[in-house]
Amino acid sequence: MSLEVTHPTDGLTPGEISRVREVLDGAGLLGPTVRFAQQLLCEPPKDYLAAWRPGAPIERRISTILLDTATGRSTDAVVALPAGTVESTTAVPSDVAPYGQPPYLFEEYDRVDAIVKADPQWRESMARRGFGEETIALAFCAPLAPGYFGRPDEIGRRAIRSLTFLRDTPDDSPWAHPVEGLVVTIDLTFGEVLRVVDERIVDVPAEHGNYDAAAVGPARTSLKPIEITQPEGPSFTVDGSEVRWENWTLRVGFSMREGLVLNGIGFDDGTGTRPVLHRASVPEMVVPYGDTTETRYWISYFDAGEYHLGKNANSLALGCDCVGLIHYFDAHLAGDDGNPVTIPQAVCMHEEDYGILWKHTEPGRPSRSRRSRRLVISYFATIGNYDYGFFWYFYLDGTIQLEAKATGIVFCGAEEPGTEHPHSAEIAPGLFAPVHQHLFCARLDAAVDGGANYVDEVDLVRIPTGPDNPHGNAFTYRKTRVTEPGGRMADNLMGRTWHIGSAERTNRLGKPTEYQLIPQGTPVLLAADDAPVAARAAFATKHLWVTGYGRDEIFPAGIAVNQHSGGAGLPTYVAAPGEGSAGAAAGPRQVDGADIVVWHVFGPTHIPRPEDWPVMPVDYSGFLLKPYGFLDRNPALDLPDTSSPH
Template identity: 45%
Template sequence: MNCSCTRNTHTQRSRRLGDESGAPYATLSEAELLRAAEILRAHGALDDDHRIAYIGLDEPDRREVAAGRVVPRRARVQLLDVGTGLARDISVDLTEGELVLDVPIEHDVSGQVPLLQEEHALIRDLLAVDDDWLAALRLRGITDPATVALAGLSAGRYPIEGEAGRRLARVLAHHQPTPQTMPWAHPIDGLVAYVDLGSRSVAQVVDTGVMPIPQETADYHVPGTFGPERTTQKPIVIQQPEGPSFSFEGDVLTWEKWSLRIGYDMREGLVLHGIGFKDAGRVRPIVHRASIAEMLVPYGDPGPVRFWQNYFDTGEYLLGRLVNSLELGCDCVGDITYLDVPIADARGGVKVLPNAICIHEEDAGVLWKHTEQFTGTSDVRRQRRLVVSFFVTVGNYDYGFYWYLYLDGKIEFEAKATGLVFTAAYDERTSRFASELAPGLAAPYHQHLFCARLDMAVDDGPAVIDEIDVTTVPIDDGNPHGTAIGFTATRLTSESGAVRRANASIGRTWRVSSATATNRFGRPVSYVLTPEGTPVLQAHPESVIASRARFATADLWVTEYDPEERYPAGTIVNQSVGEQGLPVFIADDASLESADLVLWHTFGLTHFPRLEDWPIMPVDTCGFVLTPHDFFDRNPTLDVPASASSCSCAHEAPGHGGDPHHMPHSHHLPVSPSSPAH
């Protein structure tokens, strides 16, 4: 990794996730992953013809755990027979050594299991000797297929003749004349290959005509390509001489008044369980489970080469297995604790990914502050936050996933998108759907849409949910001057009625309130989800991608908790049929009154690439916030001490010795002590 680091200002600690493998929600340990493969082999399910497409914790029903029942440790596995193309969904009891579930995954009913990493090598081998592909390259002046970088991509599910039932990938190409060349600058356009992964053959080569290959370099990684580096930056030093304020017990992390379990899944990546806040001597639950359960990148080029270009990075590629090993002082700065993550490979071996999760504290500005003219005091406290994050690379793009916990009980998620935009050749046709970033180089318009699954547990009981809108209050006897400010709270009572759109113009939020717990005034305690209100999926509602990604057509879905409802686009996403996942989950239209509620929140970026995004894109961000609302009886940070520094953060206001009538530069002095300034 190339980065500029002052390493002696940083501290690194490492732990391995899964050390507490006996706990109900603990990540599968290295030993458990190996045990699962051993059991599969013993039952004849894993051999030379089979591959593990996915393996993760088969999570127990939260109601069973809450009732204190002993729940089995199980692994959920998706297996692919690479000889026949048949797939199976299996649950492995790690204690009993049995397969407690073993059902076929039917292609026509659901779809295909995720792409295997070895299938990318298969694509390269097949195209390297395919006559039609090689002929198309020669028409473009390329005689050596080794100088072509191939992107083997999920195929989607389109009504194309001969494709039904086949396990497919579609392949786009970029020219890479030297190993150091950044290939994304040189798309080989007008050309796409359809590869049948099951039969190990090239099904079709689509060549719509030769287009010039853009030639301007994008080799930003080569020093001096775009001029000398700046020399103006002075060091910023972040130090915690007494170490971090958080601690671990197994996989359970505690920081300030927060506690939570850190988990990891090769599909979702980082998973947080049991998020709670200590208040009045007890830990009050807030969220039972939080993850980013799906990520969709739909492209907007409708042409014959790229009309199919839509990626479910979570369900089709298993982004959790694409995690980066983070670099101290580059990806994470300060006093850092890293978590190593065990990941199973397709044949049942296990690789431990080092430094996969980064945990640290950050100063987050002012927490609260006031200078009071009547008492002559000025107080300020600093906010800080705990950061739990990981980064993945999915082809050309890199994504950071950041969970923030704040001193005042706020929870925030932020996605960071960077890396390189996917490129094409720029011409008159693509100008409608793409930006020109270099001579002849196009970057198609596209979106990055994330879906958070938030299994709420506000004070650990059943809940209700209200949609809150700011409203204009009419002028009447109660509001004669028209100055009142109001809001409406609309109860969402059923799953079908809780498919909602955000509306920033009226400040729309969604409030999850406990059905049983109240604050000191007898009002329900609650947490509020505040969306950013950015556009959802822009593809036509009747399009194939809208059908397969129906979750992304609304900002919010709410369902009654069901342990089998894990993924918004369905369990099987690769080449999936339409209307899976959330449309199926809400088909029974379950009541949301006094229920265990799961919130599914879609948010993201709509990207019209700009010149500043090339040759590498500065981070763009999106996310959401969960904020306590009447959850605490007062500001929960009144006990936060003033910062230790050369000056006091709690002191007499300057210049008046406590006399409010001698405050300098005050233009709103009170008439009397009983008449406040504002």
């Protein structure tokens, strides 16, 4: 099978995945109990990318986490292609502080179900609730990451927890029927139950949570069709992974862990394509729950680091997931056995109308206006009960937007109907959904007009009436340069934004060219500062982080998130030393006029409501990146007049 790769930043190909397995097998690193827990393309060096030209040989390094399911030991093996050599092998120190396990395998989900249902203590707890063999056979034992709490019987072991949900029939939605108070902790390596917690018995909610046509009834007939047509075809072109649309150029990649990855994002202002972002992705998210019950206090899922966002990507369907004239990209990744798995149509790309871009009417003259449109590049991942859509939008005026769409089914427990609880809300009779957050972290490898960038924090400032404001009407803005690596907080009352600018290029007004990051400024992590999740998800305690570039620094919570005690990821990137002068100690890496990475945390804090049941309407969150002096004038003045009576 050909390696089939056409650019150094392309996602892995089936040929490469097969070749890596072949090389690892030849090196004696595989066996009947060894599984592929993770496989990622190592970030190509920037100097190599700058020098590479189409047609030249492509060198790639692929990191594979090999998990021996018989012993629980893991090894990170790096294979160099096309040479076909094992460049390095490194033991994953899962039994040494601060610990950390590889993400879960798909095959371990079924293993959890079998282990739980065979356990006598769990069966006894189910019997106490009046559930017999028929109910047990239909039960769903959810495989849930356990977090880290320093328990001696979990440290160094590949642990997972399980909550139980019931089904009335094989097709029934289990999320409507939680068995409250029953938690099982499992050692996956040895297939044994470490602990069963039976906190209390609460009646299981009886009302179903199904939302298919049979449950909902006839569909409404009042909606008239909306037809989206492009009779002359799309405005974009695709060459391998490269996409060109109007002034934009970028490459579409895909990662087993991050999902959609965009590389080499640039905008052509008529003088040539100017770089904006070297690489952009959403490499992590955390979903911490605010419930104090034994059943859920430990829940704080890291959907990328514990489960893999890309591995759980959907195969998208024309007509609902994406509407219009669509171009799809397939995704390729290693299955648990190391053989290539293809997710067809994992990434969707299309254009869509976006209303008015600019408009003005002069008295006595015809009104002039132009319509906006945007290029949409998106994918969806389903992690258990939740579905997450990640939509990158590119606009004709040079704006970039990221929108995360959270939908699916809220995670519920059971309580006495009608009772009030400070940490959960009743959304159906006896069904209570805990308060929780969805905190996404975008990684923006900045390249605004080159590799020497800075960040200014820009606030709106009131001025007291006085010599500087004689009439009381004045206000101004204040710029504060970020000179040290670290985290920053949004402040909507000050209209706070962050400007990512070039330290080398200026516009025709003599000002640095910049892109403005506009946050939504919603809450960051609400858990207490000394909570275990605050150490593990330190990235989620600030809205913005600025770090000096590190080639292997991709994941804001670190590489081994599962059961990690915390402190990895952004805290270590912030503290990473730069190059000291001769004889001098190295200080932190430079972020003022340097090669920098901007990390932005955003997302909803969810107090569930009845309207979120039985399937949740999309909750939107995200941010904007707008050109701010990057261009000398409105770049969309030359758009055609598309006025039409239709």
